[in-house]
Amino acid sequence: MSVLREMLANLLGRPVTIRYPTEKVPIPETFRGRIAIDDDKCIGCSKCTLVCPAQVITMVDGPRDVQFRGKAFSRKKRPQVRLYQCIRCGICERHCPTGAIHLMHEYAGTGTDREVVVT
Amino acid sequence: MPDVVIPIGPHHPALKEPVNFRIIADGEKIVRLELNLSYNHRGIEKAAEQRNFTRVLPLLERVCGICSHSHATAFAKGVEEIMGLEIPPRARYIRTIIAELERMHSHLLWLGVAAHEIGFDTLFMWVWRDREAVMDTLEEMSGNRVHYNMNEIGGVRCDLTPGQIEAALSRLPPLEERIKKYLDMVSSHETLLIRFRGVGRMTREEALQYGAVGPTARASGVDYDARRDDPYLVYGEIPWNVVTDTSGDVYGRTRVRIGELWESSQIVRYCLEHLPEGPIRADAPKNAPKGEILSRYEAPRGELVHFIRTNGTDKAERLDIRTPTLANWTSVAKCLVGHSIADIPVIVAAIDPCLSCTSRMVVVNKERGSGAAAAPCGCIVRQRPAARDRRET
């Protein structure tokens, strides 16, 4: 029977289990992990705040100078994401005009300090 | 033994999600049963009516983890039709690829779970190992193994690169080999056959009478598939077949699902090879004009229906979801009578129950103040009323 043959072949072979954390699964390019905000690119337009489905982004003070389309601007606000509520849908990344907010490959986002989990 | 009442659920190893049957059994034979659904009601319909079209799609995806793309696509295509928006062909093909990959992963999950329900853990482990190929493909394409969030009103969120297409195409041939092998195993493995054959038999008339949909109905010979009979995305343009069976028992449903697995892999291959160039989204207006639409979609479990009413704003005014599992529960209640206790997990698993999907609609009887519906077979199907239904619509 095919079941018996496969059982015997498996017994003589290797298991397919990936022994996390010593072995890790390769992460694809498009993986949606933890949010990161690039302050040099962010122009403070608040588009991410508006489109976020879970409404976890708020604009906080963050005065800085940015280059946008060849001109320098002085911006006052930057986004702050509540990482523990972010559902990692990627809609903010899709709508950001400069690519400042993006999702990294980091998936292990635990911490013990609540301040750590707010970017 | 005199009649005993055996409660199955809401916590039970056979159930992946909470549902409650009270089985009245005479020894090992089931005499009657009462169904209690709605343990998973989360008020998603009301929440969806408060979010604009950009924000609502991830919420709708989370109606169900396994058929997430189904809900999002059904809603998106419904709203696009109200807006009169034509999405570009590349977006339609990408949506179809993700939809069929989702069907594959759902059916592979089902096959493993069905094997586990009869104690055949080996097949469960093997099938889920092969399912990982589909999950890897979905992760490469969309960034996540479930909840792909590929849809936007107007198209898809991100494109497929040539590298992703090639990787997906390379994963298909070994998967097709395995699907053929599983069909062979399922039709020749003794314990599987004696547990599945003849169990939960439903004739074509009964399937139509009790409103069964999806592979549950197609196994009884009901030749209805929303992809062919109400075509959407690219199903009207590409060659594919509807899989039916005539036996009407759990074995028939197994064969239908494995057949659909095969068809889905062919559809995915065709779409990947014939993916048209072009933009992946069209510019969608912010508000949808006033209108009502019934959007039908063939989810892995059957026909999924979204009723959407819009009123000129950027939110849906009313969203009502009728999921396939809700339609199939009455057939479970009917099929279980006369079988033994050992058949309960088999027959329940055969409709591929997704309780997170089910708990949507409540029938409220204003005189009695509670929701109850008597199914024609004499079993009681009861859903608990939700707070939202006491508001004025």
Place this chain on the structure above:
Amino acid sequence: MSDPLQTLAEIFIFPGFLFLVAFALFMAFLDRKIAARMQQRIGPPLFQPLADVVKMLGKEVIDPDGADIRLYDIIPLIAFAAVMTAFLYIPVTGYSPFAFTGDLVVVLYLLAIPAPSLFLLGWLSRNIFSTVGGIRAITQLFIYEVPFFLALLSPAIMAGSWSISAIVSWQQQNLWFIFFQPIGFIVALVGLQAKLERAPFDIPEAETEIIAGPWTELTGRRLALMNLTFSIALVAGSALIAALFLGGPVLPWTLAPAWLNPVAGMGLFLAKTLAVLMLLSSIRVATGRIRIDQLTDIGWKYIAGAAVVQVGIVLVINWLWVVP
């Protein structure tokens, strides 16, 4: 009769209590590891069954409301004691130090105790799932016990003795019984799988149907004892089949240095018992669970029939040839 100290050592250390429990835990590990590798999983590490027993001994014992607690505590102990005593008569390094004529019957009766004890536990639990599971356990007992006894009777008839050690010595002088009675061997394996309530016969414990059957309300030390009981029953049953059909732990010739014989015997015991375990694990991995009414069907039609045919063949052979 040897001195009492040696008897005590044989009962409690080797081949009694300590060796038996250690070997049972090792067999449980091997069973799970083989099953896991066949499913392409990794499987548990070596000390997992020991860790399970130790952990369960330390867990809280929950008494079901209204159950008879004294009986609830005693029944696992009785089952445990029964299977341990059964192992004393099974040869490990040669002949069993406790062998006597009729010990085969005693072993069979002792090994039959775990199933009714599960039924009693299920009945006492006052839980509908346990009751259904207990009834299934007893129904299953009636179905497989007859063929199992018959299949193990056939070597006794051919060897002309009711003592396991005498049957082993008969095989030492002639051929292994598996060559004379292949049908009996298969029926014995199936019967043992049903006795141990492993797939395809894990009907009393059907996890997806009746939660855990009679095991549902067992917690803490009671669960540890019953688990250990079934692991020891696995050892005792496999060793019994190895002794009766595969020649037992004796070589057909004696080796030159006298101390080498028990060592060789130990090696043979391990090899043959583990071979039987491989077969049992393979059966477990390759099948799903059947229903109790299907088991009734198959059991009485095919398994009992095969066992009766086997006994018939043995009687005919005995009548036709005078076997020395």
